[in-house]
Amino acid sequence: MPVLNEERHLRAAVAAILGQEYQGPEEIVLALGPSEDATDAIAEALAAEDPRVHLVHNDQANISRGLNLAIAATHHPVIVRVDAHATLSDGYTKAAVSSLFASGAANVGGIMHARGDGVVQRAIAVGYNSRAGLGGGPYHGHDQAGPAESAYLGVFRRDPLLATGLFDEGIARGEDWELNLRLREAGHVVWFDPALRVSYWPRAAWGDLARQFHATGAWRGELVRRLGARNSLRYFAPPLLVALLVVALVVAGLQVFGALTGPLALVSSVVYLPLVAYLAVLAAAAARADERTGWRVRALVPAVLATMHVCWGIGFLRGVLSGGEGHVDTSRVSKRG
Numbered sequence: 001m002p003v004l005n006e007e008r009h010l011r012a013a014v015a016a017i018l019g020q021e022y023q024g025p026e027e028i029v030l031a032l033g034p035s036e037d038a039t040d041a042i043a044e045a046l047a048a049e050d051p052r053v054h055l056v057h058n059d060q061a062n063i064s065r066g067l068n069l070a071i072a073a074t075h076h077p078v079i080v081r082v083d084a085h086a087t088l089s090d091g092y093t094k095a096a097v098s099s100l101f102a103s104g105a106a107n108v109g110g111i112m113h114a115r116g117d118g119v120v121q122r123a124i125a126v127g128y129n130s131r132a133g134l135g136g137g138p139y140h141g142h143d144q145a146g147p148a149e150s151a152y153l154g155v156f157r158r159d160p161l162l163a164t165g166l167f168d169e170g171i172a173r174g175e176d177w178e179l180n181l182r183l184r185e186a187g188h189v190v191w192f193d194p195a196l197r198v199s200y201w202p203r204a205a206w207g208d209l210a211r212q213f214h215a216t217g218a219w220r221g222e223l224v225r226r227l228g229a230r231n232s233l234r235y236f237a238p239p240l241l242v243a244l245l246v247v248a249l250v251v252a253g254l255q256v257f258g259a260l261t262g263p264l265a266l267v268s269s270v271v272y273l274p275l276v277a278y279l280a281v282l283a284a285a286a287a288r289a290d291e292r293t294g295w296r297v298r299a300l301v302p303a304v305l306a307t308m309h310v311c312w313g314i315g316f317l318r319g320v321l322s323g324g325e326g327h328v329d330t331s332r333v334s335k336r337g
Helices: 010-018 039-049 063-072 092-103 118-129 158-164 175-185 206-230 233-256 262-288 295-322
Strands: 028-032 053-057 078-080 086-088 107-114 155-157 190-200
Touching: 010 028, 010 039, 010 086, 028 039, 028 063, 039 053, 053 063, 063 175, 078 092, 078 158, 092 107, 092 155, 092 190, 107 118, 118 295, 155 158, 158 175, 175 190, 175 206, 206 233, 206 295, 233 262, 233 295, 262 295
Parallel strands: 028 053, 107 190
Antiparallel strands: 078 155, 086 190, 107 155
């Protein structure tokens, strides 16, 4: 588990792991980044309370480095990746290990089910869980069990993971996708099992959501620079949306100031049609949200989805043009002081 500024969720995340019913030896390795809150003190208390909990120190706010340090400190043939802002469901470990060996896969993942407290975080969670939010990947619960492009978190067989070279520490976001690509290209299977479920706590503020998705988009742009056509076409939808918005704003400005008139103005108005369709998709996503979320949450869903898409798309374009280096997700960095 890579850990950075997770004082709110760390104890619950570790408790969910320790509470798993699993027939076999297990250990928990927390890779502690340079936190600015009480995370390290909580981690030290957890290690003192249970001998299965071990600590390693990561001198960088780098998820890949933290994961590699934690993996290097483990001893068993199965590696279960977990996050401090995620909670494993009951029976997750046992079911995941069973699925790993039954499928013959090198990595198995399940459903990321976002949850929230408060109206804004609950709306963000709806966006995460929506097919319209993150591109409809299987780990959002939209597909049957079977081979997958990537896996949420991941339960790995140790030998293929080590042979593939672990996580690329030069990639700040999208490191899991890139590792799963290397596993697949080495002839291994990445498997999706919808029986595996993890509760994920997303960002709880608009600014944090925007920063997260901008950084994620920038690093996807970097991965496109590195890997080209091996990236799925769905990753190009947000930057296309951003391009359409820019063109629509230019056309609107020209129309308002009289530079586009008559038949030319009418023809140029075609640019608005895909944006109208996009707004309809956002409205439909809000309408499909569980009624139990309440009308205030559902009313925010279109704005959540638009924030995800536009910030991701802008980040992607910047990443393609200038690379991912320097684009850091600061949305979970402590704001104390």
